[in-house]
Amino acid sequence: MHLFLLLILQATAAIGQIDPAHCRYALGMQDGRIADDDITASSQWYETTGPQYARLNREEGDGAWCPEGQLEPSDSQYLQVDLGRLTFLTVVGTQGRYARSNGNEFARAYRLNYSRDGLLWKSWRNRQGNTVMEGNKNAYASVINDLHPPIITRLIRLIPVTYLSTTVCMRVELYGCPWDDGLISYAAPEGQLMMPPGYPIASLNDSTYDGAHERRRLFGGLGQLTDGVVGLDDFLLTRQYHVWPGYDYLGWRNDSLGTQGYVEMEFVFDRQRNFTSMKVHSNNMFSRGVKIFSSVSCWFKPRLIAGWEAEPVAFKTVLDDRNPSARYVTVPLNRRTAKSLRCRFYFADIWMMFSEISFQSGNTHTHTHTHTYIPVMTLLMTSTSATVNASTSDPPDEANTPILIGCLVTIILLLVIVIFLILWCQYVCKVLEKAPRRILDEEFTVRLSSCSPACDPHYERVFLLDPHMLKVETETPLSSSACGGGYAEPDITQCTPHQCFHSNAPHYAETDIVRLQGVTGSNMYAVPALTVDSLTRKDISAAEFPRQQLIFREKLGEGQFGEVHLCEAEGLPEFLGEGSPLPDRDGHPVLVAVKQLRADATSQARNDFLKEIKIMSRLNDPNIIRLLCVCVSSDPLCMVTEYMENGDLNMFLSQREIESTLTHANNIPSVSLSDLLHMSVQISSGMKYLASLNFVHRDLATRNCLLDRRLTIKIADFGMSRNLYSSDYYRIQGRAVLPIRWMAWESILLFCDVWAFGVTLWEIFTLCKEQPYSLLSDEQVIENTGEFFRNQGRQIFLYAPPLCPPSLFELMMRCWSRDIPNRPSFEGLYQALRPHVNQ
Template sequence: MALTTLRVFPVAVVTILAVLASSAEEHEWHFDPAQCRYALGMEDGTIPDSDITASSAWSDSTEAKHGRLSTGEGDGAWCPLGSVFPSGSEYLQIDLRRLHFLALVGTQGRHADGHGQEFARSYRLRYSRDGEKWITWKDRWGQDVVSGNENTYDVVLKDLGPPIVARMVRFYPLADRVMSVCLRVELYGCLWNDGLKAYTAPVGHVMQLPGMSVYLNDSTYDGSTEQGIQFGGLGQLCDGVLGGDDFTKTKELRVWPGYDYLGWSREALGQGSVDIEFHFEKPRVFHHMQVHSNNRHTQGVRVFSKVECLFKPGILQPWSSPALTLPVPLEDLKDPSSRPISLPLGGRLAQILRCKFYFADRWLLISEISFLSVSTTFLLMPSSFVHPSLLQNPPPPPPAGLPVAKDDSSNTAILIGCLVGIILLLLAVIVVILWRQYWKKLLGKAQGSLSSDELRVHLSVPSDNVVINNTHTQDEPPPYPGSPPYPSLSPPVSPPMPPSVPHYAEADIVSLQGVSGNNTYAVPALASSSPGADAAPLPELPRQCLIFKEKLGEGQFGEVHLCEIESPQDLPTLEFPFNVRKGRPLLVAVKILRPDASKNARNDFLKEVKILSRLKDPNIIRLLGVCVSSDPLCMVTEYMECGDLNQYLSQRVLLDKTGPSHNTPTISYPALISMASQIASGMKFLSSLNFVHRDLATRNCLVGERHIKIADFGMSRNLYAGDYYRIQGRAVLPIRWMAWECILMGKFTTASDVWAFGVTLWEMLSVCQEQPYSTLTDEQVIDNAGEFFRDQGRQVYLSRPAVCPQGLYELMLSCWNRDCKVRPSFAYIHSFLTEDAMNMV
């Protein structure tokens, strides 16, 4: 079954999967458009060349098929023949073959390995649901020109507000003068599963309230209007946005009161009901309709008293008779809150529905209408696919707690609908099983095609404009070629991901499972010329020399133990990172991979060994040796006697200038700055090798007698489970330390490590007495990342710690700059902390 307001699943997911989602725990009917942001296949090739066309092309090497985001085939982009005039008549067209809900688009110029100079500073979008009628997209304020690129290499993502439902999309590049342009594009959204292609309704009215006018029109409707009737289009009744209790307050910024609702006055309409007609692509079996209605009866607004629906199985067929009448018990609706009303439709077959909503007061306001339905395509599947044991499962009930209208028609229709629902549910189970097997097989193939030194991390995208930088300097990691299919914020991908994980971009970084399940260091595949590429193999340590002290933590694939080596001098192959006093044991941390770990986990463990063996710096935890001759595989790293920095500082108070006043251990401001300087020094070394840590925090720094060293144990420790946000049971992310582009786009660079350093410095100057953004929930932290992205001055920064001088706080603020390109380098931070910060006390 599908929801007319759309389910958030990738292209490969069939319509029937929406049933499972709707019949699962929460029976959520309408979709969340904020999560419908999967890349639809330009970059990863899911959209074939034959479905990408253009009005013209400069040459064979710049034809339409080369207009794929972040790819460099041919001459690096689609370029129209001749120059583009300000009017913009040249276009690049993508045919998605089926209706899709489109939430944002991405554009890029022709980079061509640095040789391209052409890009479009602006463009127009036109879309079509049938290939015949073309509609120009406009934003909520009527503007149809979309801001484009400022250079040839950055990817600019434009949030479509309002979103569109379309099968075909055209990009028309614009120019303020006659000039050559080139374009690469991607579309982001998800399949429009329910097939609603238009609805017809009366034009909304204006409500006059004291001191304001409330405009209850369908302002995003993309059809035609004649004689007070809107027809042939879609708008706010199926955009997935539910209006609140107070219809004068909207969820969108800078829009007028009443924007979230379409509303009618009984007096202005001159009749006792509102007629709305729904047109679908193909016939469907309808089980329920859900109408989200306002009920602010103190202002003359109530939900409808009843609804009467007629069904037309086909365009040329007559309307069903009699009408299905569904009364709504108004005695249950004294609460002025807005609410969804569930209406059983009895499994009726229709391609067109016409419903009369009867007034219960002076005004009727509706925000959203969605359907629980299934395409008749699935009714044609062979009955032999249905397992008899599944016939006992009843169809899913309507959402719990919703007002349910009563059906005045015969119970026969309901019985037939239940039987159809049972059959469809069985088919859904079969389809899910086949679908999972298909993706599992496809995933295996995709992973097998990757080289041993290269894995991919899949990211995701936000709203409005996002710029993804694809260039790099000496201070930054190499480019992150994106390949949209969902999270870390992008969608279709290689390897393909399950629908529960959005994929909007890809980064060519080594992301290892290791012991924790998602290890800390992320690095570009190192060339043979990279520093340390020819590092000598690590010594094999005898297991019997490791004496267990305590368990530090555990991860998805193994455990981390604190051990001692009693007589390190007796191990001539052991390369000490520092001088060990005679007769004193050496503390080490031992990462142990479980013997039953998967082959991929074992390979990643060995890759991690290879990577860590190259990190030789006084402020980086050193890999001392390995135990890989037999299972379980182990890696042995140094460990600092004072434990991690978070625990070390949280047990101390800042030394007051008047001296200590109690027995609690103290720490001075100069000592904190010295520690921060050492962390900056270690990160300067990592950044010089284009290593990206991705989890810099006090919990991942270890404290010795004189040294601070950067490590990566934090994720595996239960002690810090609250510092990580779990995404749909899969990845865990330290979102309170992550830059906004990491949260929204999955883009990890040295600049995002700089952001995390600013948070780490804040932790240190607060002596780790509270978690960053402790007053915000995880969801609010993610929302705050969105405010950084929108850059409208509403983002929340960490406040200045009491001990922190203004100059040092300004350094922190520069680490949290929205533009990653202007954040300071670790070289500058280290210099600042060693030379300037001490003078600010």
């Protein structure tokens, strides 16, 4: 029973913190889980165009919901959907009325209103304050709009917007997930401006708050503390929304709140709950006077009309003056029951900043009207809670005692079964991790034929796609190009990856590739075994740098066994001597990226780290990140690399527009078409160098291309961007985290840098304004790989970016050829791109 309670605590601890990048499930318009009675409208043209027909990709009735008459610009007709419970809404999809090609009405734009209680309605606006969303351009294609910020609501209204008198019809799907946190509003003092000397002004207000602002206080709404976006370690940096410094945090200065020395916040929930804990994501950049709170006291109110209970829960934190990383602070709430909480957070320094607050609780009432499944563990918890409440409130009649005993026995048996299943699943997962060569599911197998009659007849491997998508057992010839191993890689003793598709090569054997799993969580490179052997037999060629001359500035990234820090390296140019790869610093301090192995790293991670150093020390190309020196004479082991002042290419381009008279006149950061072409050539040059060494990058994308202050691109992959770009990665069946939107269709078996290079070109010429296949969910991206496999003409390609010359898009399409031999090599890509720069 104790084990079961521990499992319950762990399960509840995971509830309430929502990642908007993964909370994208269809809520039931298309498949009918949302009932007709829950879909209403302000009006309808005919019975056959009523709101019940407003279901995406469905054509019952006359094919859509159409409001009555011609829609005027001043009209506010709406389609209303009752989701049945509080929901974290992240995406809206719309279509027009197609009606089997008989209709041609659609909404070119629309607004959203929402309500958590059916009484108070609020208008959604994006992070720039705009309320109108782009709608459809024709009657049949669906348009998917991500909500930035997301909405926490139970009722949603879609209000078509028109600028002319016209007929409008709509079909809709809504995407998100249940809001199990239950929080419906919080109240707090308004955030304040911070003016750090030498830095831009940080506005630490709650800019997406949907409640009231009165007397410098927020109340009655939700905002950035519940949007699922966690602030960065440096509060002046934001997560790609083209907003101001400090945007992700709500912050207060100690002396601005009088002499009380604390910030008081009040939280109101949808119903009475048993609270286990509160998690507060707090900044801790102590070098700028910011720390997590020193202590917190919380009072509880069981009902809205009741008073506050006298005895609070108090919690004192452990302050950290060494690590400036932002972090979650978990406050135990001792299973106190309440519908409202009032918490006082006490200052530990000049400033206190929060970016997210979530609550973990067990419900004290069941929720009947819902369109989603209730987890089994929640049902068990509710049953147990109900039984305990019954036994502690009123003494049961003797006639009911056998029934209660029977219920308890049944619950205990169910708990034993659940515990057994959990332990069995853990055992099976461990077995599968230790035996990756075993076929996980014999029903879904792809047989790969060899590329030569001299090879073994078949090489079997599971195609790790959605089982409902792929049910094949066929023979498909696959050969290699400039592609390295995922599950199967070329035998380098026979041929290089570039030679394999020109000659008859043996079957792929994964034993001939060494993968460097970077200690910061990234797959650094896949390296042929022969190359590794020839390199690692030598000593480390990088010089030992005095670690006391590395001055910590901030943390850039982290993984399971290591971290990447930004440091100032005193005396590094003199240490490296003549021929130093460092650019002229013009008197500025030398900043470097320091990759450090953690003290608790395994011996295998330590060996991989040293092996990575040996190989990195022999990479020498102007477009590959450079290893400068090491600190390996004592622990912790460190490697010191170049630091790129302009960050990664994704962030750089997403903050710029294409160069024009308008950008020059308004001093808007911009890039020219020739800049984009030059960037493309640099990346192809760096990849050509890696390919010449038979290295396979395995994660080529703009997020892993860094820029120095002279806009020289250097390819890297040190896990620096994994937290920032977590939505670019997808965990398939509990295995490795994969960048599926950059991977070739066959990449479950092979990793192809050439395909990823084509996607990277596409990113560059869209100025990284959207994610590849942004209209597809992760599951649909994987499904699309199955269409490439089946090759029946239904596969989806990335569209041609408007900035991209036709000849260059043709080059991208060659990178995405289904058959690997038809893809160009990096040498060919480099030669094809160079003339574009000179035009």
